Amino acid sequence: xxxxxxxxxxxxxxxxxxxxxxxxxxxxxxxxxxxxxxxxxxxxxxxxxxxxxxxxxxxxxxxxxxxxxxxxxxxxxxxxxxxxxxxxxxxxxxxxxxxxxxxxxxxxxxxxxxxxxxxxxxxxxxxxxxxxxxxxxxxxxxxxxxxxxxxxxxxxxxxxxxxxxxxxxxxxxxxxxxxxxxxxxxxxxxxxxxxxxxxxxxxxxxxxxxxxxxxxxxxxxxxxxxxxxx
Amino acid sequence: xxxxxxxxxxxxxxxxxxxxxxxxxxxxxxxxxxxxxxxxxxxxxxxxxxxxxxxxxxxxxxxxxxxxxxxxxxxxxxxxxxxxxxxxxxxxxxxxxxxxxxxxxxxxxxxxxxxxxxxxxxxxxxxxxxxxxxxxxxxxxxxxxxxxxxxxxxxxxxxxxxxxxxxxxxxxxxxxxxxxxxxxxxxxxxxxxxxxxxxxxxxxxxxxxxxxxxxxxxxxxxx
Amino acid sequence: xxxxxxxxxxxxxxxxxxxxxxxxxxxxxxxxxxxxxxxxxxxxxxxxxxxxxxxxxxxxxxxxxxxxxxxxxxxxxxxxxxxxxxxxxxxxxxxxxxxxxxxxxxxxxxxxxxxxxxxxxxxxxxxxxxxxxxxxxxxxxxxxxxxxxxxxxxxxxxxxxxxxxxxxxxxxxxxxxxxxxxxxxxxxxxxxxxxxxxxxxxxxxxxxxxxxxxxxxxxxxxxxxxxxxxxxxxxxxxxxxxxxxxx
Numbered sequence: 229x230x231x232x233x234x235x236x237x238x239x240x241x242x243x244x245x246x247x248x249x250x251x252x253x254x255x256x257x258x259x260x261x262x263x264x265x266x267x268x269x270x271x272x273x274x275x276x277x278x279x280x281x282x283x284x285x286x287x288x289x290x291x292x293x294x295x296x297x298x299x300x301x302x303x304x305x306x307x308x309x310x311x312x313x314x315x316x317x318x319x320x321x322x323x324x325x326x327x328x329x330x331x332x333x334x335x336x337x338x339x340x341x342x343x344x345x346x347x348x349x350x351x352x353x354x355x356x357x358x359x360x361x362x363x364x365x366x367x368x369x370x371x372x373x374x375x376x377x378x379x380x381x382x383x384x385x386x387x388x389x390x391x392x393x394x395x396x397x398x399x400x401x402x403x404x405x406x407x408x409x410x411x412x413x414x415x416x417x418x419x420x421x422x423x424x425x426x427x428x429x430x431x432x433x434x435x436x437x438x439x440x441x442x443x444x445x446x447x448x449x450x451x452x453x454x455x456x457x458x
Numbered sequence: 459x460x461x462x463x464x465x466x467x468x469x470x471x472x473x474x475x476x477x478x479x480x481x482x483x484x485x486x487x488x489x490x491x492x493x494x495x496x497x498x499x500x501x502x503x504x505x506x507x508x509x510x511x512x513x514x515x516x517x518x519x520x521x522x523x524x525x526x527x528x529x530x531x532x533x534x535x536x537x538x539x540x541x542x543x544x545x546x547x548x549x550x551x552x553x554x555x556x557x558x559x560x561x562x563x564x565x566x567x568x569x570x571x572x573x574x575x576x577x578x579x580x581x582x583x584x585x586x587x588x589x590x591x592x593x594x595x596x597x598x599x600x601x602x603x604x605x606x607x608x609x610x611x612x613x614x615x616x617x618x619x620x621x622x623x624x625x626x627x628x629x630x631x632x633x634x635x636x637x638x639x640x641x642x643x644x645x646x647x648x649x650x651x652x653x654x655x656x657x658x659x660x661x662x663x664x665x666x667x668x669x670x671x672x673x674x675x676x677x678x679x680x681x
Numbered sequence: 682x683x684x685x686x687x688x689x690x691x692x693x694x695x696x697x698x699x700x701x702x703x704x705x706x707x708x709x710x711x712x713x714x715x716x717x718x719x720x721x722x723x724x725x726x727x728x729x730x731x732x733x734x735x736x737x738x739x740x741x742x743x744x745x746x747x748x749x750x751x752x753x754x755x756x757x758x759x760x761x762x763x764x765x766x767x768x769x770x771x772x773x774x775x776x777x778x779x780x781x782x783x784x785x786x787x788x789x790x791x792x793x794x795x796x797x798x799x800x801x802x803x804x805x806x807x808x809x810x811x812x813x814x815x816x817x818x819x820x821x822x823x824x825x826x827x828x829x830x831x832x833x834x835x836x837x838x839x840x841x842x843x844x845x846x847x848x849x850x851x852x853x854x855x856x857x858x859x860x861x862x863x864x865x866x867x868x869x870x871x872x873x874x875x876x877x878x879x880x881x882x883x884x885x886x887x888x889x890x891x892x893x894x895x896x897x898x899x900x901x902x903x904x905x906x907x908x909x910x911x912x913x914x915x916x917x918x919x920x921x922x923x924x925x926x927x928x
Contacts, residue, residue, distance in 0.1 A: 353627070356624070365614060
């Protein structure tokens with residue numbers, strides 16, 4: 229069973245996430261000035277980038293937890309991988325939604341085939357594939373093992389996808405080039421705050437989902453044990 | 459017995475079983491051809507030659523998933539997989555053997571589909587045909603490598619045949635982009651410069667997706 | 682590592698867990714050359730699982746096993762070359778002929794003179810007439826005879842048989858009996874799981890009774906009869922039932 233201190237720690241992380249998110253929103257909407265060329269709609273960038281960072285971080289955790297699971301066969305590691313995937317796919321979806329929301333007013337097109345955004349799109353599909361495998365295998369050990377392997381394959385695939393899209397883009401330059409922004413001090417600070425806030429949120433949500441999965445497993449085990457003695 | 463001899467034994471078994479009228483290859487060829495035709499309607503290829511490379515590879519890879527499903531489905535059906543598991547060979551031999559068999563099936567399908575495609579699209583590699591052949595080999599190897607390991611994973615799942623395309627194609631994106639771009643060069647829609655970038659890129663992909671699954675294959679098969 | 686010097690196969694504390702449930706727990710036995718271990722127990726006792734774990738089809742969750750002093754779980758391909766395995770399913774490929782099936786496994790085992798070996802095996806199984814027909818047209822009994830031959834290909838030092846008498850008619854069963862006796866007399870080790878306790882006992886030299894994954898009776902056959910064996914697991918089941926009912 230889990231030590232009492234754990235719930236306290238997790239709750240603290242949750243409160244920290246809440247506070248940081250409020251601060252990040254205040255910073256992004258009130259503190260930081262509107263961007264020179266894009267105006268207020270650019271503010272979505274702070275959450276877009278923060279989500280993107282966590283989308284990839286989450287998949288790294290899926291990969292790492294999968295590798296560790298294959299070595300140790302400890303179920304909490306698999307629950308961690310599964311939790312990170314569920315939370316990660318949400319962050320990825322946020323990236324894919326905020327991207328077009330930002331692109332349309334600024335560049336008058338929903339999708340720019342930007343390298344990073346397109347790689348994130350493929351990452352989304354890899355997440356979906358990972359979750360599909362988990363949904364399709366009933367036996368817990370096998371599910372853990374197969375999804376760990378896919379997590380590894382998916383993770384090594386992501387950089388390869390990135391490069392392929394980048395070279396593809398360099399051959400087919402698209403008219404819209406999102407380009408870079410000149411970022412002033414307050415903007416950088418806001419961005420960092422936003423990234424930190426979202427990361428803490430990611431940690432909190434992942435731990436929460438992981439604990440929930442572990443409890444579910446323990447419950448079903450307890451039921452099973454009861455059934456066997458009857 | 460040497461590694462490659464063992465690999466050949468495993469492949470030979472798959473090839474022999476297929477030759478006995480399992481008709482997976484025939485279905486794959488038929489499917490690939492009809493996709494070529496349908497995509498010709500869909501993209502009005504008569505008007506725009508730029509879509510031709512994409513059409514070819516979409517047809518080949520979609521049809522290819524039929525063959526991949528076959529490679530492990532039959533093993534589970536009669537428990538043949540257990541027979542492979544108790545054989546005194548490395549698990550990587552099973553991976554390599556299945557990969558080789560899948561590769562050969564794909565080549566057979568391509569041998570029919572590509573000429574028909576060239577006919578319908580009024581396009582062809584012309585003098586660049588050796589480069590086209592090289593590209594087909596490298597690209598198909600990438601498809602078969604990722605496809606074999608993912609088919610093995612999917613075979614353990616409920617409705618694995620439906621799961622396979624979902625888990626395979628995101629992983630295949632680099633191969634798809636690479637094959638299409640390199641084919642553009644070979645068909646004269648672009649210069650030969652990019653061809654080499656893409657070819658080496660796909661070689662890197664092939665090496666990665668042969669080495670890593672070979673190491674992990676033990677875990678895919680065990681229970 | 683415990684065991685007498687003459688022991689070829691030593692299994693210690695073998696366990697297999699699926700999910701949270703231990704399908705096998707603390708199973709151990711020793712086998713020397715020429716010995717036949719009969720593995721008995723009720724349905725779901727873990728008998729097939731025991732063979733599967735030893736054969737490398739399943740990964741063990743606990744315990745060790747040694748063949749000629751070598752850890753079998755660390756030396757997969759080497760270990761798999763030492764034994765022949767007969768599973769519940771015949772493990773044959775339906776689209777290949779009987780001959781091709783045997784040739785496949787013979788070549789995979791790296792055997793020499795494959796065609797002669799296979800010819801002999803087909804003759805022993807009485808399948809020469811149907812050797813080149815796809816196995817999908819075989820009766821279950823024919824498939825089983827083929828599977829038995831596959832297990833004995835290359836005369837391995839150990840055979841692990843899971844319900845080998847399944848689907849065999851009286852003549853084939855007798856032939857298998859004789860073969861097992863000759864095999865053991867020549868020094869081969871046999872692990873045999875069978876539901877037919879009396880039949881199994883007639884061939885066994887050692888006995889292992891499993892129930893709910895644990896060993897409830899083991900040792901040499903001397904003095905153990907069919908009734909003893911069946912009673913042992915009935916007792917245990919009754920005991921559990923009684924405990925569950927608060928008795």
